[in-house]
Every structure is written in structure tokens, then in C-alpha cells.
Amino acid sequence: MKSYLKAPFIAIALLSACVSAQQSVKTEKEYTKEIAKLAKSKKVQAAFGHIDSQEDQTAKDLVTLTEILAPPFKEEERGKAFGQMLLAAGVDSLWTDKVGNVIGLRKGTSGESGFVGVDAHLDVVFPEGTDATVTQVGDTLKAPGIGDDTRGLAMLISLLKAMNQSKIQTQKDLLIVGTVGEEGLGDLRGMKYLFNESGLDIDSWIAIDGGDIGRISNAGLGSKRYKVIVKGQGGHSWGDFGLANPHHALGRIISTFSSDAWAYTSGNIPKTSFNVGRMGGGTSVNSIPFESWMEVDMRAIDPKNLDEIERLFKNSVEEAISEYNSSGIRGKVTYELVQIGDRPSGELPTSLPLIQRAMAATEYFGVEPKLGRGSTNINIPVSKGIPSVCIGRGGKGGGAHSLHEWYLNDETGPESIKLALLIALAEAGLKK
Structure with missing residues (x-):
């Protein structure tokens, strides 16, 4: 792994916990301009259009994956289905590592080392035998795990399809990952393996979890x-x-x-x-x-x-x-x-390009970014000083970790996919 922050800086970042989360942080103009320019690209605008047009299919993918229950330590069946979706959407290669993470590689053009990772977690908190059948009431989908974090998995498929349909090429390689072990006693085992044992050279990481668009975690509880x-x-x-x-x-x-x-x-x-x-x-x-x-x-x-x-x-x-x-x-x-x-705990400085890009991309969609702290997949890279953010999945939802969980895909649903795309492209670099 690369070291991005000098040791004293890491120490300051990790121990700066006297402040629970940044209250109000200004986005630097260079990143606002960078994101605006990136978003105006014809290929990116085309990708945005594809995200909108495939929302019905994204909802179908969400239902399909939700109904394949993925209890703690038993994510294999959902992982197989997610992997098939990645292949159909057009990854260059696909593999499942020794702990169960499902990893799709989308190759960049530069040949540079260092991956940019985008993930959502495969597991849910519910035990075997839980009825995960999705029911629909009006525009609202109801089922255990439909939001946390199955919606994130469906977002990754939509993001990948949009990139391929609009012929977007990145400079760096992208990893699109369904991770295991985020919930409860899973103890982030998927991320621990990726960052401690896999040997993958990861430059930065974007996790999709949490709730509303605009939520950005740059610190691990x-x-x-x-x-x-x-x-x-x-x-x-x-x-x-x-x-x-x-x-x-x-x-x-x-x-x-x-x-x-x-x-x-x-x-x-x-x-x-x-x-x-x-x-x-x-x-x-x-x-x-x-x-x-x-x-x-x-x-x-x-x-x-x-x-x-x-x-x-x-x-x-x-x-x-x-x-x-x-x-x-x-x-x-x-x-x-x-x-x-x-x-592990940790906190990354808001001056890091990834965090600034996440804030600028959020503002591009007219939403105020809210930085904070959580117990998510990014705890692992954050504790190592590796640039990482966790962003919300958008839409409206409630009842997380309950049998009455629900998700409603309003206008912020597709915008959250576009947000994830913008941040990933800014990190990986859009081929000119």
C-alpha cells in the first residue's frame, strides 16, 4: 500500500477526535471547477442519461438481490448473483477472493499502478430463515435489507452500465466490489482482507452505504x-x-x-x-x-x-x-x-483531494455536503491514512436493521448514482 500522509500528519488526523465531526468545511474552488468541468463532458452527460433511463432495471436488480438473503458469514449466493450482474454489465475481469469479496475490474488506460475502489456490502444483519420477499406499497419497496445495503449494490451495477454505454474510459483501474462482513460480527472482515492481506495496491476507496445524498463520512468510529x-x-x-x-x-x-x-x-x-x-x-x-x-x-x-x-x-x-x-x-x-x-478509529483531513471532490460533487447536485463519522467499511482504509469516503445511497428509507425496512426511490436516487460516478471519475481520471 502507498503511504499518502506523513506519519505526524496521520497521528494528527487519527487523534483529532476532540471534534466529533467537521461541522462546516469549505470546498476549495479548484475542486468545484474540476467537478463542473468533468460533469459537462459529453460522455459523462451521456452516462447521466443512461442512469436515468435504466432506473426501472436498477429497481428490478434491487428486488432480485434483496430476495437473495445474505446473512452474516453467508453472503455466497448473493455474491454469485451480484457477480453475474457485474459480468453482464461489462467488467473486464471478475473474481471472488478467499473471504468472499466479489471483485470486478474495469481497466484504465494509463497503466499506472494503484486502484480506485467503489463498493457496497453484500451482507445484511438478518439471520437465515428471514423472509426477504419484497413487497410494494405504492412507490415504496419493503423488505429486510432493501436499503442497507442492497440499494448500494444495485447502484454499482447502474454505474458500471452507464460507464460502458457511454464509452467512458478512465486513466486508473477501477475495482467495483461487493464486500462481505460489514455488519455486526462480520467485523469488516472483507475490508480487512482487502487492505491487509490481498496484496492489491489501492489508492483510494469510495463506499456506498448510509442514507441521504449529501452524507459523507471521512472518519471512522x-x-x-x-x-x-x-x-x-x-x-x-x-x-x-x-x-x-x-x-x-x-x-x-x-x-x-x-x-x-x-x-x-x-x-x-x-x-x-x-x-x-x-x-x-x-x-x-x-x-x-x-x-x-x-x-x-x-x-x-x-x-x-x-x-x-x-x-x-x-x-x-x-x-x-x-x-x-x-x-x-x-x-x-x-x-x-x-x-x-x-x-479502528480514524479521521482524514478535509483537505484531501478525495474528500474535496466528494464535497464538490455533492454541491454540483445542489445538495449541502455533511461530513461526519460512522462505523462503516472505510474504518479500515481511514485508519491507514488511505483516502476514503462513505457516501449515502440517496432516495428515502427507514427501518434499517428491522423487518420493516423500506426504500422509496425519489429524484435523489439516480442523483446518488451520478454522484458516485462523478467522485470515482475524478479520482480515477477521465481519459481525454
């Missing part, structure tokens, strides 16, 4: 997630009363951690959060459980705060277990910590 497993001998609630109880020990962990973490996060620090999201264990109401578990999510703007709340968490677990085992109970409990998530 870091998180660490753990599963705590407490084990004991187990027994009968009456006959073995007094035996070490994993549920009781887990309750002490929660109490200790909540107290310490609340005191820390309530201090004068950039926003930092903690949450016990899931719990389980036990066999019956009249049984002392042999196992108890919980899953914990911790997030922070600043990597230093994330490291600190992780330290507090580990100390709380150790302290609570020690105190419980010394409380007079018979026998002891043991515990195990399993890390189930690690997303």
Missing part, C-alpha cells in the same frame, strides 16, 4: 467487542444451594464495569460509549447454570479512549470474578474473554 463466558460446575437450585453460580458472577461483572465505565465516560473526554447487548446461559429456573455469557460493545472517537475503556473492561472482569470467588461461595467460577470485534 472505532469499536471493540467482547464475549465474556463464565463457567461453573452447575447443579440444583435447592440441593446445591451455595455452589458458585456463573449468572451471579456475571451480574457482578456488569455492575463493576458499568460503575467504572460510567465514571470514565462521564468525564471531559470525546464521546465514548459502552453497552451490554446480549446475554444468555442456563438450563432452567431451578438449575444453577454451568455457563453464563454476555456480549459487550465499546466505542470511542479517539483511539486512546477506546484503549482505556477496553482496559477498564478487562480490569472489571478480573476484579469482579476475584471478588465473587472470595465471597464465601462453594467452588469457583472461571471466565474466558473472546474478542468478537475490533474496528
Whole structure:
């Protein structure tokens, strides 16, 4: 990978989290002019026309992909369908990497090294067995995952078709990617592989996710997630009363951690959060459980705060277990910590050309760009100082991560595809 920012600059960018997100940033005139000139190109205008004319097909692609459920770690079938769509739309080559990312290559003309990547994620949060049948009420499409992020996948197909139909050629190679593992316990495994193990030389990255047109993330919200497993001998609630109880020990962990973490996060620090999201264990109401578990999510703007709340968490677990085992109970409990998530924080300076281009392209469509921070695919490249943005998919939608998710394709739907195209062309360079 190339290094785009000198080390001190990276440090400043990654630790500048005293400000949650840039409130108001001015677009530099050179990028406003660059985007305006690019948008006026006859081929780009032709591509815009193709995006408009194929909106019915884009909606059909959206329905097709939505109805192929892609639960966490089981994106293969949707990936195959998405790959077939990429081939039909005209990629130069297509492959699926070892973790399941579906990658289409559209060759540039310059022979320069360094790819420009555009992606949407294949996975949804819903488990196997979820009914993903799309229903239509008026102009509104309803189904789990139809917005997050299946709409992004359909946008990529439309973007690729428009480039080929208008005979646009870029100077740099483009990667058009359906990534795996963006949601939940997927822990960005698709992006981690692309940027840590694939060997691909990636210059910049544009992710499509999120909501409204105008939303631009240039910062990653870091998180660490753990599963705590407490084990004991187990027994009968009456006959073995007094035996070490994993549920009781887990309750002490929660109490200790909540107290310490609340005191820390309530201090004068950039926003930092903690949450016990899931719990389980036990066999019956009249049984002392042999196992108890919980899953914990911790997030922070600043990597230093994330490291600190992780330290507090580990100390709380150790302290609570020690105190419980010394409380007079018979026998002891043991515990195990399993890390189930690690997303790095980071923030890129707004002066980077990619971010300026994203802002200028957004303004070209008469929309005010809103820079911010999120937990998305760009967490990985951002943490490495590689130019990256995450943009919205446009249209109107709601109910993300629920069975009642919906999407309405208003005028900002096709404009969001055009926006993604403009940013990608500005980064990859339009052949003259």
C-alpha cells in the first residue's frame, strides 16, 4: 500500500477526535471547477442519461438481490448473483477472493499502478430463515435489507452500465466490489482482507452505504467487542444451594464495569460509549447454570479512549470474578474473554483531494455536503491514512436493521448514482 500522509500528519488526523465531526468545511474552488468541468463532458452527460433511463432495471436488480438473503458469514449466493450482474454489465475481469469479496475490474488506460475502489456490502444483519420477499406499497419497496445495503449494490451495477454505454474510459483501474462482513460480527472482515492481506495496491476507496445524498463520512468510529463466558460446575437450585453460580458472577461483572465505565465516560473526554447487548446461559429456573455469557460493545472517537475503556473492561472482569470467588461461595467460577470485534478509529483531513471532490460533487447536485463519522467499511482504509469516503445511497428509507425496512426511490436516487460516478471519475481520471 502507498503511504499518502506523513506519519505526524496521520497521528494528527487519527487523534483529532476532540471534534466529533467537521461541522462546516469549505470546498476549495479548484475542486468545484474540476467537478463542473468533468460533469459537462459529453460522455459523462451521456452516462447521466443512461442512469436515468435504466432506473426501472436498477429497481428490478434491487428486488432480485434483496430476495437473495445474505446473512452474516453467508453472503455466497448473493455474491454469485451480484457477480453475474457485474459480468453482464461489462467488467473486464471478475473474481471472488478467499473471504468472499466479489471483485470486478474495469481497466484504465494509463497503466499506472494503484486502484480506485467503489463498493457496497453484500451482507445484511438478518439471520437465515428471514423472509426477504419484497413487497410494494405504492412507490415504496419493503423488505429486510432493501436499503442497507442492497440499494448500494444495485447502484454499482447502474454505474458500471452507464460507464460502458457511454464509452467512458478512465486513466486508473477501477475495482467495483461487493464486500462481505460489514455488519455486526462480520467485523469488516472483507475490508480487512482487502487492505491487509490481498496484496492489491489501492489508492483510494469510495463506499456506498448510509442514507441521504449529501452524507459523507471521512472518519471512522472505532469499536471493540467482547464475549465474556463464565463457567461453573452447575447443579440444583435447592440441593446445591451455595455452589458458585456463573449468572451471579456475571451480574457482578456488569455492575463493576458499568460503575467504572460510567465514571470514565462521564468525564471531559470525546464521546465514548459502552453497552451490554446480549446475554444468555442456563438450563432452567431451578438449575444453577454451568455457563453464563454476555456480549459487550465499546466505542470511542479517539483511539486512546477506546484503549482505556477496553482496559477498564478487562480490569472489571478480573476484579469482579476475584471478588465473587472470595465471597464465601462453594467452588469457583472461571471466565474466558473472546474478542468478537475490533474496528479502528480514524479521521482524514478535509483537505484531501478525495474528500474535496466528494464535497464538490455533492454541491454540483445542489445538495449541502455533511461530513461526519460512522462505523462503516472505510474504518479500515481511514485508519491507514488511505483516502476514503462513505457516501449515502440517496432516495428515502427507514427501518434499517428491522423487518420493516423500506426504500422509496425519489429524484435523489439516480442523483446518488451520478454522484458516485462523478467522485470515482475524478479520482480515477477521465481519459481525454
